[in-house]
Amino acid sequence: DAKTTQPTSMDCAEGRAANLPCNHSTISGNEYVYWYRQIHSQGPQYIIHGLKNNETNEMASLIITEDRKSSTLILPHATLRDTAVYYCIVRTLLGTSGSRLTFGEGTQLTVNP
Amino acid sequence: DAGVIQSPRHEVTEMGQEVTLRCKPISGHNSLFWYRQTMMRGLELLIYFNNNVPIDDSGMPEDRFSAKMPNASFSTLKIQPSEPRDSAVYFCASSFRAENTEAFFGQGTRLTVV
Numbered sequence: 001d002a003k004t005t006q007p008t009s010m011d012c013a014e015g016r017a018a019n020l021p022c023n024h025s026t027i028s029g030n031e032y033v034y035w036y037r038q039i040h041s042q043g044p045q046y047i048i049h050g051l052k053n054n055e056t057n058e059m060a061s062l063i064i065t066e067d068r069k070s071s072t073l074i075l076p077h078a079t080l081r082d083t084a085v086y087y088c089i090v091r092t093l094l095g096t097s098g099s100r101l102t103f104g105e106g107t108q109l110t111v112n113p
Numbered sequence: 114d115a116g117v118i119q120s121p122r123h124e125v126t127e128m129g130q131e132v133t134l135r136c137k138p139i140s141g142h143n144s145l146f147w148y149r150q151t152m153m154r155g156l157e158l159l160i161y162f163n164n165n166v167p168i169d170d171s172g173m174p175e176d177r178f179s180a181k182m183p184n185a186s187f188s189t190l191k192i193q194p195s196e197p198r199d200s201a202v203y204f205c206a207s208s209f210r211a212e213n214t215e216a217f218f219g220q221g222t223r224l225t226v227v
Contacts (some may be wrong), residue, residue, distance in 0.1 A: 029148075042220065042221075043204050044204070046216070046220045095167065097168045098168065103155060103156035
């Protein structure tokens with residue numbers, strides 16, 4: 001599986017943008033980058049995913065470099081409720097059998113008042 | 114849709130007992146994942162089903178663990194016999210098969226083996 005590397009922890013001030021980096025240098029050309037987050041012991045929550053182009057939804061923006069070896073998740077206006085562990089994942093293709101999600105260690109984002 | 118439904122939410126059992134965890138995926142989804150989460154090892158993928166067929170069970174710890182998916186709307190993860198080191202939160206997730214669709218997670222089952 002393509003391995004991802006993320007910082008262990010980050011801090012962000014409430015109301016500011018949170019930029020979470022991720023390296024995935026071994027990603028294959030047709031593998032997607034996914035971001036999930038997990039608050040306390042709740043089930044992981046989907047945030048956003050992309051292949052090549054930058055993506056934006058109501059939760060966040062995803063910036064993928066042109067060589068696809070890294071990406072950045074942007075939370076434009078972080079709130080205290082955004083405090084969570086954020087996982088960057090490369091969805092591994094299994095031929096015609098679909099694909100799987102393998103989680104790494106993630107980044108603990110703490111949003112401070 | 115109510116999302117991925119797991120039961121029970123909490124389970125406390127004695128060492129040596131059989132434990133069965135249940136999962137109802139989102140209707141229409143054809144891929145199902147079982148994960149285990151501990152402080153030490155994080156979120157580990159145990160097994161992955163596609164169209165009710167186990168595709169990858171390389172994450173299943175040992176023979177004490179087994180998973181089935183008898184139909185598209187139900188899956189079980191069984192531990193027999195259970196051991197204290199199996200204590201963890203077990204998550205089930207489902208998605209469409211395609212690699213460009215998100216997977217949705219259930220709220221998990223917190224298992225404690227004493």
